[in-house]
Amino acid sequence: MEGAGSKMKCVLVLMVVLLAPALAMAQDEAPKWGYIEGGWIDFDPDDGVSDDGWFAGGSMKLGKNFHLVAEYDDIGLYSFWDAGGGWHGLLGEKADLYAQVVWSNITVDEDDIDESGYEIQGGVRWKIIKWFELKGQVNWVDYGGDIGDETTGEIGALFLFGRFGVGLDWETGDNETTKAYFRLNFGK
Numbered sequence: 001m002e003g004a005g006s007k008m009k010c011v012l013v014l015m016v017v018l019l020a021p022a023l024a025m026a027q028d029e030a031p032k033w034g035y036i037e038g039g040w041i042d043f044d045p046d047d048g049v050s051d052d053g054w055f056a057g058g059s060m061k062l063g064k065n066f067h068l069v070a071e072y073d074d075i076g077l078y079s080f081w082d083a084g085g086g087w088h089g090l091l092g093e094k095a096d097l098y099a100q101v102v103w104s105n106i107t108v109d110e111d112d113i114d115e116s117g118y119e120i121q122g123g124v125r126w127k128i129i130k131w132f133e134l135k136g137q138v139n140w141v142d143y144g145g146d147i148g149d150e151t152t153g154e155i156g157a158l159f160l161f162g163r164f165g166v167g168l169d170w171e172t173g174d175n176e177t178t179k180a181y182f183r184l185n186f187g188k
């Protein structure tokens with residue numbers, strides 16, 4: 001577990017170094033809730049066997065403060081499906097507080113596990129400057145059955161180049177997940 005702590009410290013130091021100059025140049029531009037994204041994912045379940053794979057997902061804005069989300073992950077013996085909706089707003093133009101309810105399904109080929117449940121997610125997305133956004137999120141998922149429930153924390157950084165973005169997310173809890181991805185934003 002010492003490796004996870006040092007990774008977290010490196011991420012936090014990097015975020016502080018990037019935030020200091022960015023705060024001086026902050027602009028009023030809201031995070032985008034219309035996007036598609038995909039990329040590489042590393043999943044390290046609590047059984048200690050790490051596996052790599054890919055994921056694809058997206059979000060679609062509905063009206064001023066609502067959105068739909070969906071994602072599919074294919075990671076070795078594991079596959080995940082998530083789909084749901086949520087609310088965002090409250091913190092002004094540059095940041096959004098958000099809450100989402102998501103249906104989740106996990107399939108583990110080796111153990112013939114196919115469990116469905118739900119996930120409650122909440123967090124903050126903050127577009128510090130035109131080309132940089134941060135995310136902090138807490139997740140609670142309940143699959144029931146053999147898998148049970150889990151609470152995780154997630155942080156992420158997204159560098160934006162016009163409508164395109166390159167991001168990195170790290171999630172920790174009973175399992176650890178790292179995602180590196182490309183994003184295409186659409187809409188306002």
